[in-house]
Amino acid sequence: xxxxxSQLVDxxxxxxxxxxxxxxxxxxxxxxxxxxxxxxQSRAGVPAAHLGRGVGAQIALARRDSPHRGNRHLGxxxxxxxxxPHTLAALASGVLSEWRATLxxxxxxxxxxxxxxxxxxxxxKDADSLDGLGDRKLIARIRSITxxxxxxxxxxxxxxxxxxxxxxxxxxxxxxxxxxxxxPVAQGVAVYAALSRAADSLRxxxxxxxxxxxxxxxxxxxxxxxxxxxxxxxxxxxVITDRTLFTGRTLFTGRHGETVPGGDxxxxxxxxxxxxxxxxxxxxxxxxxxxIVPGVWARDLIRSALGLGNYQQSPPAAAGxxxxxxxxxxxxxxxxPASPPPDEQRTPVTLRRLYLDPVSGELTAMESKAxxxxxxxxxxxxxxxxxxxxxxxDAPIRHIDxxxxxxxxxxxxxxxxxxxxxxxxxxxEAPGWNSSSTPVxxxxxxxxxxxxxxxxxxxxxxxxxTAPPLPGVASAIGGAS
Numbered sequence: 439x440x441x442x443x444s445q446l447v448d449x450x451x452x453x454x455x456x457x458x459x460x461x462x463x464x465x466x467x468x469x470x471x472x473x474x475x476x477x478x479q480s481r482a483g484v485p486a487a488h489l490g491r492g493v494g495a496q497i498a499l500a501r502r503d504s505p506h507r508g509n510r511h512l513g514x515x516x517x518x519x520x521x522x523p524h525t526l527a528a529l530a531s532g533v534l535s536e537w538r539a540t541l542x543x544x545x546x547x548x549x550x551x552x553x554x555x556x557x558x559x560x561x562x563k564d565a566d567s568l569d570g571l572g573d574r575k576l577i578a579r580i581r582s583i584t585x586x587x588x589x590x591x592x593x594x595x596x597x598x599x600x601x602x603x604x605x606x607x608x609x610x611x612x613x614x615x616x617x618x619x620x621x622p623v624a625q626g627v628a629v630y631a632a633l634s635r636a637a638d639s640l641r642x643x644x645x646x647x648x649x650x651x652x653x654x655x656x657x658x659x660x661x662x663x664x665x666x667x668x669x670x671x672x673x674x675x676x677v678i679t680d681r682t683l684f685t686g687r688t689l690f691t692g693r694h695g696e697t698v699p700g701g702d703x704x705x706x707x708x709x710x711x712x713x714x715x716x717x718x719x720x721x722x723x724x725x726x727x728x729x730i731v732p733g734v735w736a737r738d739l740i741r742s743a744l745g746l747g748n749y750q751q752s753p754p755a756a757a758g759x760x761x762x763x764x765x766x767x768x769x770x771x772x773x774x775p776a777s778p779p780p781d782e783q784r785t786p787v788t789l790r791r792l793y794l795d796p797v798s799g800e801l802t803a804m805e806s807k808a809x810x811x812x813x814x815x816x817x818x819x820x821x822x823x824x825x826x827x828x829x830x831x832d833a834p835i836r837h838i839d840x841x842x843x844x845x846x847x848x849x850x851x852x853x854x855x856x857x858x859x860x861x862x863x864x865x866x867e868a869p870g871w872n873s874s875s876t877p878v879x880x881x882x883x884x885x886x887x888x889x890x891x892x893x894x895x896x897x898x899x900x901x902x903x904t905a906p907p908l909p910g911v912a913s914a915i916g917g918a919s
Contacts, residue, residue: 870896
């Protein structure tokens with residue numbers, strides 16, 4: 439048993455060294471591809487400032503990674519091949535992992551070429567000196583050397599770090615999300631201290647919420663300008679089915695003509711049942727900026743925003759405006775706005791119900807004669823695509839793009855539109871990139887995929903991107919009646 443375990447450990451070491459060696463080969467290949475593409479673009483008349491555009495995206499697609507990481511892979515490869523040969527040799531021999539090679543490149547990014555050569559030699563020429571060195575110790579050694587060689591580099595590092603400040607929003611489990619801000623240390627500490635003071639003050643005055651809860655609520659209130667954290671404007675896009683909105687209850691007409699939940703007629707409610715709900719699976723909803731959420735959570739969110747409390751098996755009162763795409767046919771419904779709750783409970787709520795073709799499961803198509811996508815059509819495409827349509831890119835959608843360019847006769851239509859992040863939309867304009875869409879048929883005897891985009895890169899490689907399944911579609915929820 440001990441001999442077998444020893445062999446397994448040796449195997450793990452060999453495989454790790456192979457991974458490092460493969461990473462070195464990838465770095466060289468990326469640098470060579472970049473040089474080749476730049477020459478080809480130069481011959482095609484691309485301006486010098488735009489040479490190399492799209493190379494990182496091609497590397498990302500080849501490595502099945504996001505475009506952002508593709509650019510990082512390209513930057514690492516060029517730095518190792520052209521500026522840091524000792525680090526590249528250590529990576530190829532398996533002494534360095536790809537991550538640690540990335541750390542060395544990152545920590546020397548603000549040095550000029552000569553100083554970078556010196557750090558590369560001092561750190562990696564003697565490969566044995568790297569044995570047993572952890573990430574923190576490696577970074578500390580690099581910084582001590584760079585400080586001695588070029589003290590001004592630390593000032594440049596600080597300036598670059600400040601220019602890279604940002605705020606991001608990422609989904610978290612259980613309908614939560616991470617809002618992260620990368621800030622200069624003085625600003626970050628000041629933000630945290632202000633939230634801490636607010637929490638301590640409210641706790642001292644008898645607020646029953648936990649300290650962390652108060653800090654989170656205070657952050658929302660101060661950033662959004664709302665009086666209370668749970669009164670922020672709400673927009674829930676319920677992609678049909680009506681099961682999501684009406685599950686388990688019957689709607690009655692209220693005094694003011696609005697629909698209200700209830701199993702039986704009761705005092706204060708008039709009229710007859712409006713819409714008995716067919717039994718079936720409770721379909722999810724789509725929350726813009728987050729993704730798929732449980733239908734019961736969406737119903738409770740709207741009810742809470744309207745001041746109706748949480749009642750998980752009841753539908754919310756129909757709220758806000760409902761937008762029905764042109765040509766939606768008999769499947770498109772209409773609703774009346776709810777009677778507003780008292781002012782102290784009112785929250786702006788928009789309920790958009792987007793309708794699916796009953797056969798193909800696609801959103802009902804729209805088309806415009808204008809070059810720019812109208813707001814309603816753009817909203818449909820954003821809901822269908824959810825994130826950037828480039829394979830392996832999960833970035834938020836920033837642009838609604840014509841798959842077939844408008845200048846080449848491409849229509850401003852649902853089928854010819856795709857959601858892209860800003861970087862991917864810019865890459866698509868580089869020479870040699872082409873895209874086409876596969877329309878979805880609605881004929882009952884024609885089995886066709888969801889909306890699909892085929893992208894061809896300058897090297898002739900083709901990649902496909904299929905829109906994710908929509909809430910309530912059988913393929914999205916494992917079958918539905």
